[in-house]
Amino acid sequence: MFEVCEAIKLYLDSPGIVFVLACDQAVLWRAVGHDDPGAGVRYLEKIIQVSYPVPPPSDALARKLVDGYVSRSGTAHLFDDAMKRLLIERTGRNPRRIKRLINSFVLEHHLGRGSDDLDAATLVKVVLLRHFYPEFHTMVALEGPALITRFLDYHDFREHVRRGAELDPAARDRLFAATGVTPAGTAADLDSVTQELPVGFPELVKDKEFVELVRSLPRDGRWLRRPLHTGARAYGAPPAGSLLGMRVLWIDDNPADTGSLPDLFRAAGARVETATNRDEPGRSHGDADPAEPDGAHLRRQPGRRSAGRVHRPAPPA
Numbered sequence: 001m002f003e004v005c006e007a008i009k010l011y012l013d014s015p016g017i018v019f020v021l022a023c024d025q026a027v028l029w030r031a032v033g034h035d036d037p038g039a040g041v042r043y044l045e046k047i048i049q050v051s052y053p054v055p056p057p058s059d060a061l062a063r064k065l066v067d068g069y070v071s072r073s074g075t076a077h078l079f080d081d082a083m084k085r086l087l088i089e090r091t092g093r094n095p096r097r098i099k100r101l102i103n104s105f106v107l108e109h110h111l112g113r114g115s116d117d118l119d120a121a122t123l124v125k126v127v128l129l130r131h132f133y134p135e136f137h138t139m140v141a142l143e144g145p146a147l148i149t150r151f152l153d154y155h156d157f158r159e160h161v162r163r164g165a166e167l168d169p170a171a172r173d174r175l176f177a178a179t180g181v182t183p184a185g186t187a188a189d190l191d192s193v194t195q196e197l198p199v200g201f202p203e204l205v206k207d208k209e210f211v212e213l214v215r216s217l218p219r220d221g222r223w224l225r226r227p228l229h230t231g232a233r234a235y236g237a238p239p240a241g242s243l244l245g246m247r248v249l250w251i252d253d254n255p256a257d258t259g260s261l262p263d264l265f266r267a268a269g270a271r272v273e274t275a276t277n278r279d280e281p282g283r284s285h286g287d288a289d290p291a292e293p294d295g296a297h298l299r300r301q302p303g304r305r306s307a308g309r310v311h312r313p314a315p316p317a
Contacts, residue, residue, distance in 0.1 A: 008047060090209075149219060
């Protein structure tokens, strides 16, 4: 950012040139002031003659923005009012963050995470939980769905103690059993229980959108156990002849463990070559440019499988 401002300074005296900077001013101050906002302000005063602060979007504008995004992505029916409020507030009403979360859901859904036992409505809640409350999501992933039950029991018990809300005796007994607290029948029970729970629980129970989100998740934890689909069998084999003209270079440090994907590609008409490193294809097959195969380039790093560039060669003239 500092280099950009220095470049702009070179043209400040040139007639007919106007620069418009749209940015977060606080971030710009820190960048050009090298973490000294005061120095950043003084520096920018020499460059920026007119500034216009853009106010944050109102509640109505933020809601209209989210409604537009979910409508265009085809996910409007999956976001209820509480989830939209959560999306607006937890992203700081930042359009880029809002789109990033919606796109994450769309990607996971199309990759096959949504299915008969993990419907789209549940998946979008899982994505919200993972993005906005990563520490809680990690705790549940490690300890299992019993942690959700413990949190909700704690929330209900807290509401009972503080506001006299009705409490299910079974929930109270579960909470005391899980925390090892012997009930004394006084308000001090809440303090005793709180001390035995994760440190973030007292703040999370105050977040109404979070409580509503957690309460809506399935208690069986199937959304935790189900990984993203991997491998071609999850998507079905490509139709015969659909990959004619495509060349696949499969780079794998363990060629014996390539699985069924290469065979599926070949059955669909692709030419598949395997290698253990990037340079081997050129030595083995005499390619003019071993780094640039004319079809799909798939590489597997030790311990994980990942896909790189995939494109079809141009049709002959």
